[in-house]
Amino acid sequence: MIVEKQLISKISRRLIPFLGLLYLIAYIDRQNVSFAKLQMVDALGMSESAYGLGASLFFIGYFFFEVPSNLVLAKVGASKWFARIIVSWGLVTVALAFTNSPTMFYILRFLLGACEAGFFPGVLYLLTLWYPFAYRAAMVGLFMIFSALANAIGGPLGGILLDLDGLQGLAGWKWIFIVTGIPAVVMGVVTLFYLPDSPDEVRFLSAEEKRWLHEQLAGEQTRMGDAGGHALRALMDPRVLLMSLCFIAFPLSAYGLSYWLPTVIKSFGVGNTNNGLLNVIPWVLVAIGLYAVPRAAAHATSKTPYIVAPAFFGALCLLLSALLQTPALQFMFLCLAAAGIFSGVPVFWSLPTRFLKGAGAAAGLAAINSVGNLGGFIAQNAVPWIKDRTGSTIAPMFFLAACLALGATLVLIVTGSTARSQRRGGEKAPPSRQPG
Structure with a gap:
């Protein structure tokens, strides 16, 4: 007899920590420019806006290669394709340490996005092969906790590595890229041998457990009908297009805050190492939110409030951080804003x-993520531009607050419209049984 909760726990112990570790490395390699910037801007003779443009080109590479990457993954399997993704982004990260001009910086950031494209939506796709619908939000939440850990680790690590400035004749910002790039190359090789492509090929599940899981997933897919299984139809599905538009606000506010937070803290007069340590605090709150909110949503009939309420809370905290003048209060509300921005995303x-x-x-999830992540491109250009125009490091929070509130409003509109369409068309959704 299959005990459902035990089976899901067995799968999660095998998959989630490993996938989360890969995401932690990816997120550090994606965000290490926020600390490297504190020295790299002067080293390359760039303005804040010019550096922001270079950092944001990651998202352009991501946009162009996301959908093709995920379609290849669906054909060749996660182990081989993730290994290629991880090794290539690690090599590009190390190469960033040898940047000697703004042009080289721009090219390498674009290549980093192109190399990493497909990883996050690839994980989302992989989870659809292992988990029934009722468990997916919680599993995405557990997976995304590692992005919070990445920021918590990356902050102190970035500050410490900056303070190695001059060691072995290398600038501190160069050490950031070297030290954070090498683990990706190593883990890419490990991935090839450790990560299973599907439940059918693993030994840690019994034949009975595999059969039960297959029946659960097949039943849910049958209830969806045929339309959701075709790549081209998924890309043209109005629901995919609308969700892509809604999602832009979340990466925009997330990357805008995480990219700019070390600069805001530096403006308080804090040194590099202490800056990194203070950066741990918001990501501890993010980790708590990523655990609690998806689990609460799993017990709710309507998921929408668990997306929009944290987002509106985050927008309010961003607004208060910009209105208040006391650094301690500004920092407190920025920490709370981070939790609000991230916790509803799973x-x-x-x-x-x-x-x-x-x-x-594979195609639809990649499309939503690739279009949505253009918000990161917008944020990493708009935030330093606003700072350059206003002379204030905290003023960009007004912009992030407005975008996040708009995104939450769009989610309300789109999910309401989709629900009405489903009721009129008699479309069946997967059952909303509670996990366990």
């Missing part, structure tokens, strides 16, 4: 898997 990602499956899931 619940958002459970929505498209209600109507996407197979190749359609």
Whole structure:
């Protein structure tokens, strides 16, 4: 007899920590420019805006290669394709240490995005092969906790590495890229041998457990119908297009805050190492939110409040951080804002898997993520531009607050409209049984 909760726990122990470790490395390699910037701007003779443009080119590479990457993953399997992704982004990260001009910086940041493209939506797709719908938001939440850990680790690490300035004749910002790039190369090789492509090929599940899981997933896919399984149809699905538009606000506010937070803290008169240590605090709160909110959503009939309420809370905290003048209060509200921005995102990602499956899931999830991550491109250009125009490091929070509030409003509109369409068309959604 299959005990459902025990089976899901067994799968999670095998997959989530490993996938989370890969995401932790990816996130550090993506965000290390926020600390490198504190020295690299002067070293390359760049303005804040010019550096922001270079940092943001990551998201352009990501945009162009995300969907093709995920379609390849669906064909060749996660172990081989993730190994290629991880090794290549690690090599590019190390290469950033040898940047000697703004042009080289721009090229390498674009290549980093192109190399990493497909990893996050690839994980989302992989989870659809292992977990029934009711568990996916919680699993995405557990997976995304590692992004909070990455920021918590990356902050102190970035500060310490900056203070190695001059060691072995290398600048501190060069050490950041070297030390954070090497683990990706190593873990890419490990991935090739450790990560299973599907439940069918693993030994840690019994034949009975595999059969039960197959029946659960097949039943959910049957209820979806055929439309959600075709890549081209998924890309043209109005729901995918609308969710892509809604999602822009979340990476925009997330990357805008995480990219700019070390600069805000530096403006308080804090040194590099203490800056990194203070950066741990918001990401501890983010980790708590990523654990608690998706689990609460799993017991709710409507998922929408668990997406929009944290987002509106985050927008309010961003606004208060910009209005208040006391550094301690500004920092407190920035920490709370980070929790609000991130904690509803796993619940958002459970929505498209209600109507996407197979190749359609690979394409649709990648499309939503690639379009949405253009918000990172916008943020890393708009935030330093606002600072240059206003002379204030905290003024960009007004912009991030407005974008996040707009995104939450769009989610309300889109999910309400989608629910009404489903009721009129008699479309069936996967059952909302509670995990366990």
